[in-house]
Amino acid sequence: MSGRSSAGKDRLRGSSSCQVLSREELIEEVRRRIIEWEKRHWAPYPWRVKRSPYYILIAEVLLKRTTRQAVAREFHKFVQRYPDFYSIHNAPIGDIEKALRNLGLYRQRAKQLKELAKAIVEKYNGEVPDTWENLVSLPGIGPYTAGAVLSFGYGKKAPVLDSNVARLLTRLTGKQAKKLDDFLRLLWELVPDEGHDYFNYGLIDLGAVICHYRQPYCDKCPLSDICVYRLRSEGKEEEAKCLEVLYDSLEHRVT
Structure with a gap:
């Protein structure tokens, strides 16, 4: 798993993530990074x-x-x-x-x-x-x-959406939602069939401790180089806009 992680980051280094990744690859990249981060930081409540x-x-x-x-x-x-x-x-x-x-x-x-x-x-x-x-x-x-x-x-695939997760998704995707439920379409697409528990815990924990409401700690975030907020904060508007369009294509109809 660590080998795939390094390979993925190598592909993105020095290039626009929007130009490098397809829609399906972006989904897998987001899933993998969040799950790997959570397995390292999981808290045994x-x-x-x-x-x-x-x-x-x-x-x-x-x-x-x-x-x-x-x-x-x-x-x-x-x-x-x-x-x-x-x-x-x-x-x-x-x-x-x-x-x-x-x-x-x-x-x-x-x-x-x-x-x-x-x-x-x-x-x-x-x-x-x-x-x-x-x-x-x-x-x-x-x-x-x-x-x-x-x-x-129950171990069933489902999105877990609170205010911390919504804030993370707002920064990650550039999507400005009027209410929390607006992110459910995106989450139904992002949540994996396998490992959805680690993925959901990862979103919750990243939103709570890394993508903080006062100030995000982007240098500690596993998603920083595929994040619209981070790219815009670095003045990379063209890349940010391209990635924003790609994230927008991920939305999935809730059934």
Whole structure:
């Protein structure tokens, strides 16, 4: 894999990436670089190490507006006390609030978990649904959490789109989206059939720590030489525009 990585970078060195890469090669290059980067930087949070649809869905509710480090300290205690949605459904909301108190926003989190438990127990016999349509119909569940449950929990190809990923894609492709969902077409094309979990984790982690909202650390990014934002920041407008057109051709109809 490292040999292909060096060969790919050698092809791009000294030339316009838009002139060197075809549409299909650009897709493969983006996928490979993100997956390789994530395998080197993957963080063993408990919901990433031991995955299940339930663990992933619980983790995403707990992760809203708090840090991964804070959730990691509380996650095991919570899922040991509430190992499935039946246990949440049957518990008094006050007990759930108490279990979440260390995370903050505990009333809002407990309320959403009770609503999720009610829907999942009554409609799906306590099992987290395994289709995009059914997941996004659940209380408080949007495209990001639906994609996370499918990709990380069920091992099914799906895009995982949050604000960090959207920011990375905006800079990478030059696409100015009016809402997050505008990136779903592009992501359905970019997400690979194999290794989609590493790819999605890679997008999330790159967006969070490298393609930072205040200032991107382009010198540390594996995508910097195929990034419209980076090319424009270096005054390479012709190359940036050419690459922007190539990225625009990647969009795929969601089915």
